[in-house]
Every structure is written in C-alpha cells, then in structure tokens.
Amino acid sequence: MTDEGSGERLERRYRRLLRALPAPQRAAREEEMVAVLLQAATPSQSRPTVSEAADLLALAARSRLRCLFVDPVARLGVAVAMLLTIAAAVAAHDVAASRTGTEEPSATAGPVLPDRFPAWDPPPARADRSPAGAASMAYLDGDEDGAHFLVLIGxxxxxxxxxxDPTGSTAAPDGVPADSTNSPFLLAPDGRQLAVRRGHSLQVLDLTNGRTRTVPGLELANSARLLAWSLDGTRIAVGSATGTDVVDVSNGFAVHVTEAATSAAFAPDGRLALAGRTRLDVFRADGRRIGGDTMLPGWDIAAAGWSPDGRILALRRAQDSSPDVVPTGTGTTTPYQRRPAGQPIVHIxxxxxxxxxxxxxxxxxxxxWNRGRLLLESDSGSVTSWNPVTGQxxxxIRTREGVYCCTIASLQLATNVAARARIVPLDALDRGPLGPFWPLVAALFSVAALVRGWWYTRTHLVHPTTSVRAAVLRAVPWALAATAAGLPVGYFYLMLSYPLGREAHLLHLTTALAAAAAYTFGRSLGRARTWRPLYPAGRAAR
Amino acid sequence: MEAHDQPGYSVERSIVAAMPIRRLQEPSFLVLTALARGPQHGYGVLKDVEEISAGAVKLRVGTLYGALDRLASEGLVELDAEEVVDSRLRRYYRLTAAGAQRLEAEAMRRRSQVEVALSRLRGVGGPLPGTGTAS
Structure with a gap:
C-alpha cells in the first residue's frame, strides 16, 4: 500500500514537472513520458531525482527557447523586452544616482548657503509633496526642458x-526686472514658510510639512505687494495703493496703516519700518507710529532689512532708478548731493x-545680514559679502556656468537663517523622491513582455528540427538589425540630452519602446491563429 | 494536409527544407541504433541504449524525447504502434527508410574516422603506452 502511495506521489511530481513543457508538446507527450519515467524509476523512489528534474526542465527550456529565437514575433518581443529592461535599469540607475542626497548633515550642523547655484537636471521634487524643511534660499529658475519653478534650497x-509655477507664469515678463519688492512670493525669515500670492488670495506653504493654507478673509488688491514677513513668521506686511496692512497669517486679522509703502522691514523687536517715496516711518507692532524721517530719494528698504541689533536699515536702489544722491549731513532737513562713485551711503x-x-x-x-556683513546681490547675478566697516x-555665491536656458530671478534669502549661515561648497543635493515613475513603467512593460513571451511559448511550438543553437544563430541578424535601428535613436538621444534634460529623453525613449512593445503584442496575438501546432492535441490514452 | 499524415506530428516542410543536413548528435545516433533492431517503445530504447554503450550512456527521459521529436520531425523515425499496458500509454517507434540511410551514412562516417585513427596509431609503431588492446 505504501508503495502504491509513493508511486502515486511520484507520478504527481513527474506530472508537475511536465507542466513546464509547452502545452501542445505536453498534450501529446505527457502520458507516454510519465509511463517511461515511472518504468525507469527505482522501486523505492518517491520524488524525481535532481538530474531527472533538470533534464525535464531542460527539455522544456529548449522547446521554449527555440520558439523565442525562431518565431519572428516572439523574437521581436524578446528584443523589446531586453531593451525595455535595459532602459528601466538605466533610468533607475540615473534616477538613483541623481536623487540620492549627500551623507547626513555634517557634524558642524548649522545653516549654510551653497557657494553657487545648482543646475536642474533632474529637477527637484515638489515642496508640497515632499517637504524638506526650512529653506535658506528661494528664487525663480527653470530647467532645460522649459519648465519654470520656484527653487527652495534647504x-x-x-x-x-x-x-x-508659483504665479501661473513664473517667467519674469520681458522688460520687468525681477525685484524683491514686487515678487509673487516671500520667504519667511526663518525659512519655514513661503508666502505666495495666488490671484487675490494669499497662501502660506509650510515647508516643514508641505501644507498650504490660504490666509482667511484676506482679499488682495490688484496693486497689493508682499513687502515683508515679521521675524517670528506670524505676520506679513502687504502694501497697496490705499495703505499698508500688517496681516496675521493664521487668522487674516490685519492692522491697517494709511501710509502707502513701496518697501518695508520688521525689526527683531517687532518694529516695522515702512518706506514710501519720500518718507520713512517706524511703527510699533500695534500699528502706532513711533518715528520717522525723510526717505532717501531713489532708495527702498532692502530685503536684508534691519540689522540684528535693530539700529541700521539696509537700503537698495529703487527699480525706477532716481538720481544716486547722498545726504551731506544728518537729520530731517538734510541736503543731498550726487554721491562719489564706489562710496556707500550712511545716514544717521x-x-x-x-x-x-x-x-x-x-x-x-x-x-x-550675515555675521556683521551684508550679502549683496550684484547685477551679474552673483552674491557678494560686503563689510560695511572695511568696505571689503x-x-x-558664484553665478552658474554652463547653463544657458534660464536666469535666476527674485532671489530671496531667509534672513534669520542667513544671519548665521556659513558659505559651503555646493554638494550633491537631495532632490527628493522621483516624481514620475518612468523606470517603474519601463520595468512593468518588460515584465509584461516576459510574461507574454512565456505565455506565447506555452502555446506555440517551433519545429524541433531547429536546434536551439541554430535558433540563437538565426536570431543574431535580428539582434544586429535591432541594434542598427537603435543606434540612431541612441545618437538622437545623446544629441538631445546635452541641451535638454536627460530624464525627459529617457522618458521619450521609453515611451517609444513601450509603443513598440504594444505593437509587438498586438502582432503576436494576430500570429497566434496562423501558427500551426506541432502536436495535435488530444491524443492522450486517457 | 500533411500535418496529420503521421499521428502525433505535423511537419513544417518549409523549415525542414531550409535546414541543412547536420551531423547526428550522440543521443540521436544511439536512438537510431536502438531502433535499427526493430520497433521499440521509449523505455525499451532507454535500456537498449544503455546496453549498446555498455552502460556508458544513460539517456534521461527528457533527452530521449528531445531526440525522438527531432528525429521524427526530420522523418528519420515514425510512430509504429500505440498500446495501453497497465493503463499506461506506450508508443512504439520504428526507423524509416530515410532513418536507416542516415544511420548508415553516420556509421560509415564514424567508421572511416575510427579507422584512420587506428591505422595512424599503428603507423606510429604499436599501441601507445597504457592503451592496452592493439593489434
């Protein structure tokens, strides 16, 4: 009884191995082969030996490989599957290599600024989907594929x-110089929030968690400008033709002052300096005016704003440049004169x-401000560190070289972060997780092609006259032809990948290959009906 | 049409015609030799091959049916009869005329090679050390 039990088990196991054969071959051969296998088995045997199993699987593999390498449709499918797998591997490697950040923050952790502006191939992930924490810099930039976006450097x-696209059209219109006083966005001093103007509403993006809030109840006028964040990141000064509002971003409550301002700055102690065309006014946090002076004509309050000790206010030339004049004395009735070239202005x-x-x-x-110095954005796009005492x-931060597509605009620094920041060499940046999953798509296609190929060889047999070696040799011209066809594609790809984004062209290439794969599948479905099976089915004895 | 001339097989004539005549591989040669004595079923071929090669070659079942498929599709072997023994399917195969011809050609080719080798060994002056049987 036990012998018969083990015999049945052995038969079941042989049959399981024979399932690897292509279906027509199995239909014709299974009963006969099982009989011979059982006859050849030793009496006590209850499972196929390793060499028997290997031998049967080799038979199945030969039958299937013959089909894959001879059948023109299957052959094309194999070529496409291989190309797709390679494309997936290349894309995955490319993405992995470029997305990986540097090692953990160095032991001397602390805010830093990079010493040059990075290029965007591949572009970084979105701050709202993959927040990376506080930023030290924000500016408008673009990549070689023509995308425009606001960059945030951690x-x-x-x-x-x-x-x-923070404004709907981040490209600065021609002839309108990008300028921090009419920027569509404003980076908070601690770098944790970004205020963005969207139409008539004001939105605040929390860079630490990626959440966007619309400041409630606030209707921005057409003329409204985002002027300055308070240093604690709770309020924003918004200027318009009718005056200036100091808006609490959490609830939209605003303190209105009637002085219209073109620029503003919050002091560390909460004082607010508002500069109009001719006047400089200083207010307390509650909106009460506590002082004022004549504003230097042709000057605005710079983004650097108040010095950390709250005694100096940094200025920048207004965009509609007026005569470059300097006061010749102190006080409110100061006369002015044209300033000598290369001289700073100091007005007490x-x-x-x-x-x-x-x-x-x-x-x-x-x-x-940066450790007693001022970081200046020069006309050439670089950033210099100026010592007001020595004039050094x-x-x-150097300008970017070798990138011709885009210019950096509306550069802003998180002033509190920058105040303590060291300048370090730009290293590989963590650009966040991959947005579009093209390597995954390519890999899925190649898996689909392989599954399709497996299924195809299950039901299709190629005449066994063809040895597997001959079949492989006959596939070589096909492989060469595929390579020859692929070379111009690769050349085209290489040509385009220099001025444009590499990822974009991997995407194009993958899409083209996927289309070829889809075509191949369709063809193979069409061929299946015309392919004559080698073994007529249903000849089994029972 | 011809697909059902031989039970169990359909032959793609175009592919057969396109293939050049190749040398018989060792398993094929042994299978043909086994069938040269008369129709045999699969297990009989296995045992016979073992006997012919004096136990040196033990064909595995997968190898046997790989060779049978190939030989049948080249028209060297054909189905002789089917019977059911102990509720197991048993198929007998026999050599075709083409198969006999091919086996003979292969045997002659091998014999001429063997003879050349042996005669050259004799020409060198007797058996090589340690090869035992010469003369």
Missing part, C-alpha cells in the same frame, strides 16, 4: 525642492527709534 544646504537719523540708513556702494541689493567685498 537651510542645511543638502536639499532642494521646487514650487511649480535724528530720532532714536529711527534706524540709521546704510546702502552699499554699487547698484546692488542687500539680501541679508568678496564674491561668496
């Missing part, structure tokens, strides 16, 4: 994120609550 200098105010005014010598815009001016 305060640790190791990450980059983007906010796509008459009132105690009114800051001294400081403007750098060149037509450059102070972005932020060093380039600290």
């Amino acid at each position: 305060a640790e200098g190791t990450s980059a994120r983007q906010v796509p 105010a008459a009132e105690g609550d009114v800051p001294a005014l400081l403007a750098p010598p060149d037509p450059s815009a102070p972005l932020a 001016n060093d380039t600290v």
